[in-house]
Amino acid sequence: MRPHALLPLLGLVLGAALPAQPLVIAHRGDSWRAPEHTIAAWRLALASGADVLEQDLQLTSDGRLLVLHDETGERTLRGADCGGAVRDRPLAHWQRCDAGRWFNERHPDRADPAYTTERLVALEAVLAAFPTARFYIETKAPESAPGMEDSLVAVLTRARLRTRDAVRLVRVRLQSFSEASLKRLRQLAPELPRIQLLDRGAIPAPTATDTLPAAQALDRIASYAQGIGPSRLDVTPALVAMAHARCLVVHPYTVNESAEMERLLEAGVDGMFSDRPDVLRHAVAGRPSPALPAHCAGR
Ligand code: G3P
Ligand code: CA
DSSP: OOHHHHHHHHHHHHTTTSOSSOEEEETTTTTTTSOTTSHHHHHHHHHTTOSEEEEEEEEOTTSOEEEOSSSBSTTTOBSTTOSSBGGGSOHHHHTTSBSSHHHHHHOGGGOOGGGGGOOOOBHHHHHHHSTTOOEEEEEOSGGGSTTHHHHHHHHHHHTTOSSHHHHHTTOEEEEESOHHHHHHHHHHOTTSOEEEEOOTTSSOOOOSSOOHHHHHHHHHHHTTOSEEEOBGGGOOHHHHHHHHHTTOEEOOBOOOOHHHHHHHHHHTOSEEEESOHHHHHHHHTTOOOOOOOGGGTTO
């Protein structure tokens, strides 16, 4: 890697060139007020003051990257043949499905007739729709979608999100529950920051008498990633301190209650995923972004 390519990565880790507050990461957009992973949800998120927009990826039968959380359409899609496995049909099929009606049915208090016009979006279309936004992109179930990482990096390259300026501005962060997927992304696009998502309980809780299991897990992650995304339920001040000592930022998921946001901010997290970016924006107001130790500079 060229030396200049390291500087923006440092910016991510230290929070430089970002708002001087913990990150407001809109989980699937403003998915409290609009159907998740739709243009409406991402627009609302930005209007609410989100710093970063999240996307989950699924690979279609014709090798396109569709932004959708689930591996099937059953929960969030309506229309003919819209309930099956994403990998069995091409992008054009999925884009005929209604991506908003389910939200109106499930949340009548937040319903909007306009949501029934929302359609699923290919990753490149999301990137083009928000030309100055920051994105936090997850390779979802990559073990059953061979080639997902290669397709993702190709899309990012075409969208000019791997240029020196884009990296300096931290336009893209990559995330996955899959260590193998993150390591593949490191091979393909080493300049882009990677965050290891962690299932509930994946990191043993550090205690006053035993920090070794957590230390070993974090040491391993620090060898290929720049951050962790733990379940909010696993976050303690001790875990955050141990992550920071290893130059890992901490972005827990998914935090929708003000009291829990406050608890996590007190624990020292660097930002968090929330369905309610408007609520989180209020919670982080006036809170300085945590700084990593000096030895993280240049990492
Ligand atoms: O990516 C952070 C968080 O979104 C992980 O959980 O299931 O909502 O993708 P999930
Ligand atoms: Ca996700």
